[in-house]
Amino acid sequence: MRPTATGPSSSAGTPSTVSTGRDIALDALELWVADLSSTQHLLTAVLGFQLVGAPSERKPDEEAVFLVNGGVRVILRQGMSEENPIARHVGQHGDTVADVALVCADPAAVANRAVAHGARVWGTPDAPRIDLFDDGTVCHSVRRAPSFWGPAAREGPRMGMIDHVGYCLPRGSADMVASAYEKVFGLQRADADSLDEVGNKATGMRSIVLRSALGFTVVLTEPVSPASTGQTQRFLDAHAGPGVQHAAFGHDDLFAAVESLRSSGLEFLPVPDAYYDQAQQRLREVPVPWETLRRLGILVDADDQGLLFQLFTRPITRHGTFFIELIQRSGAVGFGANNVRALFEAVQATMDGHPDGVARDEDV
Structure with a gap:
């Protein structure tokens, strides 16, 4: 059912709540995959997630598990029949983040604003699902309480929270989607350290960063050219539409985490030596x-609040359309514009190593 568009309820309809997104926070990522077992193995054996159990909402013809590492919660689902909507969606888009789940005090008010904005909304007033493209590629379920806080992490590096989620969008749609995040979810545009455009006319991308007061942050990217051959357009081609390109998982001690993850076999995008020469200057x-930093392949940047350390895995999905960023903020609040350029160049180089520009399974 669709929540009725009768206007926001009084508990979440004040201008301050709507304009700042004060009570919107990120809850969990839900990935729809073709092979749940192998994805679960990667997240548990390599990235240190723990199996909590199965989510409460599960259809008879699907498999689903709930995984937790520190403050990062992930649901994996696999459709077990050809008619299952998850299987059909994965058949079209490949393994994908199908839901970036949110929590807030009044989900019905968010749903009402979404209906008024023209977004597709279904579910129940207390647990709506909002689809910004009406095709299942950019979706948010909204609930009152977190899915599950989870047990203490096993021995090894413990993740903090999900720092941000990065989307690739068709050219000309980023401002429209940014407006939806502002008007429906109450996010505000952030100073993105002058990373509005990266790259050249042929391969470049444009970015918009939005953030709620509780830290839910999205990075929206779109190609700068209608004839783009860059990584954003290649994602859109390989994914058959918009979607989540990466999610950033926070760490308090990124150096120890990377040492452990590399020893577990996780592969990261290579960083050229020239990057460190330039960064040191x-x-x-x-x-x-x-x-x-050189030995571990960690990038570094700074703003007026402190330092930012980050690095990026090779794609972890079969179509090469999703990777993970690991990040440590030592005071910094920005997004490391210089590192974004380095990432752009690294991803572009990885893609250019293949005839169709998309990383293969052997690169995972």
């Missing part, structure tokens, strides 16, 4: 362990 007044 740019941050020459900042005390940074440069040799350790």
Whole structure:
């Protein structure tokens, strides 16, 4: 059923709540996959997630598990019949993040705003699902309480929270989607450290960053050219439409996490030596362990609040359309514009190594 568009309820309809997204927070990521077993193995054996159990909502012809690492919660689902909507969706888009689940005090008010904005909404007033493209590619379920806080992580690096989620969108749609996040979810545009455009006319991308007061953050990217051959357009071609390209998982000690993850077999995008030469010149007044950064392949940038450390895995899905960012904020609140450029170049180089520009299973 669709929640009725009778206007937001009084508990969430004040201008301050609507304009700032004060009570919107990220709950969990839901991935729809073709092979649940192999994806579960990657997340548990390599990335250190723990199996909590099965989510409460599950259809008879699907398999589903709930995984947790620290403050990061992931649901995996696989359709077990050709008629199952998950199987059909994966058949069209490949393994994909089908839902970025949110929590807030009044889901019905969010649903009412979504209906008024023209978005597709279904579910119940207390647990609506909002589809910004009406094709299942950019979706948010909204509920009152988190799915599950989970047990303590097993031995090894523990994740903090999901720092942000990055979407690839068709050219000309980023402003429309940004408007939906502002008017429906109450997010505000953030200063993205001058990363509005990265790359050249042929391969470049444009970005918009939005954030709620509780930290739910989205990065929207679109190609800068209608004839783009860059990574954003290649994602759109391989994924058959918009979707989540990456999710950033926070760490308090990224150095120890990367040491552990590399020893577990996780592969990261390579960083050219020239990056560190340039970064060392740019941050020459900042005390940074440069040799350790080089050895581990960790990027570093700074803003007026502190340092940002991050690195990026190779794609972890069969179509090469989804990867994970690992991030540590040592005071920094921005997105490391210099690192975004380095990532752009690394992903572009990886894609250019294949005839159709999409990373293959052997790159995972």
